[in-house]
Amino acid sequence: MKTEKNVLMLSAAGGLFFAVLGLTWGIIIQSSMIMFDGLYSLISLFISILAICISNFIQKKDFEKFPFGKGIIEPITVAFQSIVLFVMCSLSLLNGIKELVSGGNSINTGLALGYSIISSIGCTFVYLLMKKKGKRLSSDIIRAESNQWLMDTILSVAVFAGFIISVILGLTSFAYLTRYVDSLMVIITSAVFIKLPVKTLIRSFKEIVNSTASKEINDKIYTIVKNIEDEYKFENSVTRVSKIGRELRIEIDFVFNSNSILNELEEMDKVREQVSTNMKGIKLEKWLNVNFTGDRKWAV
Structure with a gap:
């Protein structure tokens, strides 16, 4: 730069x-x-x-x-x-x-x-x-x-x-x-x-040592994830956030259940785009992974 x-x-x-x-x-x-x-x-x-x-x-x-x-x-x-x-x-x-x-x-x-x-x-x-x-x-x-x-x-x-x-x-x-x-x-x-x-x-x-990001950043991201979890009726979600230099490492796992209203691959990519868009206010370079699973053991 x-x-x-x-x-x-x-x-x-x-x-x-x-x-x-x-x-x-x-x-x-x-x-x-x-x-x-x-x-x-x-x-x-x-x-x-x-x-x-x-x-x-x-x-x-x-x-x-x-x-x-x-x-x-x-x-x-x-x-x-x-x-x-x-x-x-x-x-x-x-x-x-x-x-x-x-x-x-x-x-x-x-x-x-x-x-x-x-x-x-x-x-x-x-x-x-x-x-x-x-x-x-x-x-x-x-x-x-x-x-x-x-x-x-x-x-x-x-x-x-x-x-x-x-x-x-x-x-x-x-x-x-x-x-x-x-x-x-x-x-x-x-x-x-x-x-x-x-x-x-x-x-x-x-x-x-990859410690968690600041409370301010975590709160913003957890709020974004929680809103999407409620919108698509996921059973649960697991979010990991760490800050390394100018980079923000974010991993989000959404856990399906029978009530979830997300099924197609295109819809999953739409959720990823939604997550990314909602995080634009955080002025750090982001390494973002958004995953979907039906078994919580793959998320923890």
């Missing part, structure tokens, strides 16, 4: 810009917090490049090699992204604690504020754009990228707030505490940021 690739290219370009900006600015003024921000952007850049490669591979049409699709690659990629971010946040947390214990460090708060303003505005713009595109394309990879930019936006705003506090402290009798602000911000942001990759990793793992 060309649009998805373009969005990922934008994310990669943004990651490169803020990685260079953050690492360079952080090294110049010796700010661990700004270097953390730049390092996060650098890792986001590598992840974006990986996401582009994975997106190209998923979109490649090679049904003979992958008869059941390549949707599983998407949650695996998102899980890998989450693990990388978790490791980075964990190491930054430990380094922040080490620096704080060793006495902190003094930085030029004026230059630090200049960086945080540029970073906050830029990251907010990219995040909002990624979020909008992610919803429209129903792409978990883009959603993962969007989450990274959300974290980077929060990080940039936190940097700005922290350095404002540092400026205020510098004007009071507590000026000696300003040397601890940089390290303390690294510790706080690292601890807060760990939560998001953990949640994403858990969600991706559920998709990898």
